Amino acid sequence: MNIGNASEKSGLPAKTIRYYEEIGLLKADRAGNGYRDYSMSDVHRLRFLQRSRSLGFSVEECRQLLSLYGDKERESADVKAIAQTKLAEIDRKIAELASLRDLLSHLVHNCNGDERPDCPIIDGLAGSGTVQ
DSSP states (O other): OOHHHHHHHHTOOHHHHHHHHHTTSOOOEEOTTSOEEOOHHHHHHHHHHHHHHHTTOOHHHHHHHHHHHTOTTOOHHHHHHHHHHHHHHHHHHHHHHHHHHHHHHHHHHTOOOSSSSOOHHHHHHHTOSOOO
């Protein structure tokens, strides 16, 4: 099938599919006319990549996962290790965002938001206020 059909079946834009080919995540066959020729197996790999990317896996992590996806002798422990590392990274980011939210909430709560120039938010951003 051509790239348009592969795009439609995988849910990925043709530009993304070309990018994945460019960086070596996918290699389509070539038809006699030189156009890319995708198989259903390629579409399955594209869907796999789409779901992996939507879960936050980097291109390099997707490369590892795709390699394991195609390896019928793989050990699930290898897949789990990659997923656990990603989960820990997500948990770290959530904790960091919660901390940022708490700090900003504190600054907003302590700002009167009136006509006076005193502003704990500006002071906190400038490093001159008490930011907790």
